[in-house]
Amino acid sequence: xxxxxxxxxxxxxxxxxxxxxxxxxxxxxxxxxxxxxxxxxxxxxxxxxxxxxxxxxxxxxxxxxxxxxxxxxxxxxxxxxxxxxxxxxxxxxxxxxxxxxxxxxxxxxxxxxxxxxxxxxxxxxxxxxxxxxxxxxxxxxxxxxxxxxxxxxxxxxxxxxxxxxxxxxxxxxxxxxxxxxxxxxxxxxxxxxxxxxxxxxxxxxxxxxxxxxxxxxxxxxxxxxxxxxxxxxxxxxxxxxxxxxxxxxxxxxxxxxxxxxxxxxx
Amino acid sequence: xxxxxxxxxxxxxxxxxxxxxxxxxxxxxxxxxxxxxxxxxxxxxxxxxxxxxxxxxxxxxxxxxxxxxxxxxxxxxxxxxxxxxxxxxxxxxxxxxxxxxxxxxxxxxxxxxxxxxxxxxxxxxxxxxxxxxxxxxxxxxxxxxxxxxxxxxxxxxxxxxxxxxxxxxxxxxxxxxxxxxxxxxxxxxxxxxxxxxxxxxxxxxxxxxxxxxxxxxxxxxxxxxxxxxxxxxxxxxxxxxxxxxxxxxxxxxxxxxxxxxxxxxxxxxxxxxxxxxxxxx
Ligand SMILES: Nc1ncnc2c1ncn2[C@@H]1O[C@H](COP(=O)(O)OP(=O)(O)OP(=O)(O)O)[C@@H](O)[C@H]1O
Ligand SMILES: [Mg+2]
Numbered sequence: 001x002x003x004x005x006x007x008x009x010x011x012x013x014x015x016x017x018x019x020x021x022x023x024x025x026x027x028x029x030x031x032x033x034x035x036x037x038x039x040x041x042x043x044x045x046x047x048x049x050x051x052x053x054x055x056x057x058x059x060x061x062x063x064x065x066x067x068x069x070x071x072x073x074x075x076x077x078x079x080x081x082x083x084x085x086x087x088x089x090x091x092x093x094x095x096x097x098x099x100x101x102x103x104x105x106x107x108x109x110x111x112x113x114x115x116x117x118x119x120x121x122x123x124x125x126x127x128x129x130x131x132x133x134x135x136x137x138x139x140x141x142x143x144x145x146x147x148x149x150x151x152x153x154x155x156x157x158x159x160x161x162x163x164x165x166x167x168x169x170x171x172x173x174x175x176x177x178x179x180x181x182x183x184x185x186x187x188x189x190x191x192x193x194x195x196x197x198x199x200x201x202x203x204x205x206x207x208x209x210x211x212x213x214x215x216x217x218x219x220x221x222x223x224x225x226x227x228x229x230x231x232x233x234x235x236x237x238x239x240x241x242x243x244x245x246x247x248x249x250x251x252x253x254x255x256x257x258x259x260x261x262x263x264x265x266x
Numbered sequence: 267x268x269x270x271x272x273x274x275x276x277x278x279x280x281x282x283x284x285x286x287x288x289x290x291x292x293x294x295x296x297x298x299x300x301x302x303x304x305x306x307x308x309x310x311x312x313x314x315x316x317x318x319x320x321x322x323x324x325x326x327x328x329x330x331x332x333x334x335x336x337x338x339x340x341x342x343x344x345x346x347x348x349x350x351x352x353x354x355x356x357x358x359x360x361x362x363x364x365x366x367x368x369x370x371x372x373x374x375x376x377x378x379x380x381x382x383x384x385x386x387x388x389x390x391x392x393x394x395x396x397x398x399x400x401x402x403x404x405x406x407x408x409x410x411x412x413x414x415x416x417x418x419x420x421x422x423x424x425x426x427x428x429x430x431x432x433x434x435x436x437x438x439x440x441x442x443x444x445x446x447x448x449x450x451x452x453x454x455x456x457x458x459x460x461x462x463x464x465x466x467x468x469x470x471x472x473x474x475x476x477x478x479x480x481x482x483x484x485x486x487x488x489x490x491x492x493x494x495x496x497x498x499x500x501x502x503x504x505x506x507x508x509x510x511x512x513x514x515x516x517x518x519x520x521x522x523x524x525x526x527x528x529x530x531x532x533x534x535x536x537x538x539x540x541x542x543x544x545x546x547x
Contacts (some may be wrong), residue, residue, distance in 0.1 A: 069438055096442050102435040108455050118453070119443045 017045045018078075019171055019203045020066060025075035027061050035061040037228035038075070043205065045170075048197055050206045050214035051222045052260065058229025059207045063173045066205070067096055080170055092120065095164035097174040101156035103148040109159050110135065111143040116167045134166040135159075137196055154185035161193070165200065174206045179211065187245065190217055194243060211264070215239075215256050216248060223263040233263045321442075324508040329515070332508035339497070344516050347478050347493035350406060351524075354413025355474035361414070362421025362470070363463060369422075370429035370445060370455065380426070387419040391477065395484045409481035409493070416477035417470035424469070428462025429455045464532040471524040479517055494520075 020043040027036040036058040043049055050164055051059045064070035064075060080093050096114075103112045113131040122130075135141045138158040148156055157177055164172060178186045194217060197204050208214050214221045218237050225232045237256055239247055275493060306326050312318075313325050320328050334494050365383075367403040402408040432455045440450045482495025492500070494517050501510040 067442055069441065094442070096439070098435050100435060102433065102437065102439055104454070104457070106460070115439075115453075116443050117448070119445055205302070 016219070017081075019045050019047070019080055020205070021038065021076075021078040022062075022066075023076045025062075025065065025077055027058070027065060027070065029074045032179065034228040036065070036072075036095035037230045039229075039231055041222065041231060041234070043203060045203055046165045046201065047220060048194075048204045048206065048218045049152035049222060050208055050218040050231075051224055052208055052211055052214045052264065053224030053229070054226050054264075055209070056225040057226035059224060061229070062176055063096075063175050063205065063207065065173075067094055067173055092112070092116070093170050095167065095172045097157075097160050097164045097177045099176040099179050101153075101160040103146070103156055103159055103163075105148050107148075108144065109140065109146050109148065112159055113163045113166050116162060130166055131162075134162040137165060137200075138192065152185075154181055154189060157189065158192075159182065160218070161196075165196070168200075170202055172202055172204045172205065176207050176209070179209065186213070191243075191245070193217065194241070198241060204238050209259070211257050211260050212248070215253060215260060219246050221256075221260050223260055224255045235260050235263065271378055321505055321507045326509055328508040329511045332506070333512040333515075336509055336512065340512060340516060342491055343494045343497040343513065344520065346491045347475065347482065347517070348520060349494070350409045350481070350493060351413050351474040351478040351520075354477055355471055355524075357410070357414040358417035358421050358470050358474065359467065362418050362466070363425050366422050366425035366429060367451065367456070369426055371451060376426070382425055383419060383422055386415070387423075392415050392484070395480060398481075399485045404485040407484050409478055412481035412484075413474045413477035416480075417474040420469040420473065421463075421466045424462045424466030425459055428459025431462070432458045461536060464528070464536060467528045468525060468532070468539045471528045472521045475517065475521050475524060 013253040022039050022041045025036060025039045026034070028034050039062065042205075053059055061070060062192070065072045066079060103109075104115070107115075110128070110131050113134050114127050117130060132141060132144065135144055138161050140155060140158050140162065143155065143159075145150065148159070151159065161177070164174075178189055183191065190213060191205075204235065206214070206217060215237055221235045221237060223232045223235065224230065235256065239250075239252060239256070309323075310326050313323055324332070343432075369379055391412060394415070395408075397409050398415070399408045402411055429451075436454050436458070437450065440454055445453070478493060479495035479498075482493040483499055486492070486496060488501075494513050498510060498513045498517075501507070501513060
């Protein structure tokens, strides 16, 4: 077991500058829906932060604002040191994984993973090499030539993750990526995601409905409450890395789960 | 021991598969063939028994003889019709698909042009065909334009629906990469619309033949050779009823062949990824 100081040191080492800064951010949709209300959050470099909360509390909306798909009504958002609009210009910095894999059914696995690189200046050979590297990272390099419909749900999700990783993002947004998977597949993808996160030195923002998943994966859990959507609390998860499956059965783990669940009820 | 057993099992399986394939083949071809034979026999002997004269309803053998006797005449007419409808079909595909792409790329264009496309569709082709003949002369040009007009709208509307039905998630994905409007069009919207475009092709290809025949009815022989539509009008005035039947059957065979060719194309283009063409097992 690690001591608290060791833990703090570790978190210190992993985290540094702020990657995402949100100040007084709200989103009011044209129809009057207040999806997100006055959210303040700073996310440090190297963090793995999960957003948990009931359906409709504005989790996806926050991600869409961060990625520039949706414009915020009020407040300021800074990504990787610049305002969202300019941050968007460096589009390789931010990767996005959606709830469903959104693979192009007419393209092979490799061509799907190459998609983000097609909007960059890069030689064909380089693109292929990068895509193969990303596929290897998610353990699918033998399936490069397969079509999406020949893959299982878990494998499709891996391809989707590989596609998000291929451009080496500094910030990875994942909106309920494992929501549609069975528990066993889900757990093995969780461990894999942690392994990738540790090796790639990036910041991950992760949406889930599942408190256990959030605690297992994260350095921090942001608990959100609905109507209007806001961040109720941020819980630090002071469990050591690398995390194995055993950690799910420890007291510390269940304590943190209990804490997050309690905050959710408010 | 175990190996031998599995081997045997595999062999059995293979045999079962082969049988199943044969059975499936019989299953889908035998019933319609039997129905066809029964209808033919009833027609043949019914007309003989009821003493229906051949100028009202010729026997199948009469039609067959007329086909054989007039083969070169029939073939000339059919190839004229094929040529006209292929050209008309080609233009309805090219103009329909590119029109849809243009409309899909701009909401304003879609809103201002689409109503007129619908209007064009609601005007019965026989009503505007004479005008087209007056404008373009009673030759191949007019007939091709009529074939085009009738096949154009299904291509346009199907493609447009397909282009507008692109998955929201894919569009979001591409806008994350800062893809331009045309990159989104080429990389996502057009390939995703392919099944709709193919559905349009299947409708338009048979319509093009109908258009060509209607055109020939109205335009007549014009400068060159007459097509099947013209042959039908001639045969009905000269009372060559068996030949009239032969022309009608030839026209519908053309339609079927056209349709099968487009279906084949669809299998080649979509077979690997789209549900509508996946093997059902
Ligand atoms: N385009 C839109 N127009 C109007 N209201 C919207 C729009 N998109 C989302 N909303 C509303 O904003 C609120 C937050 O939506 P959001 O999708 O961010 O929720 P969520 O937390 O991601 O939910 P879930 O867990 O179900 O995905 C909801 O009440 C929703 O109805
Ligand atoms: Mg959501």
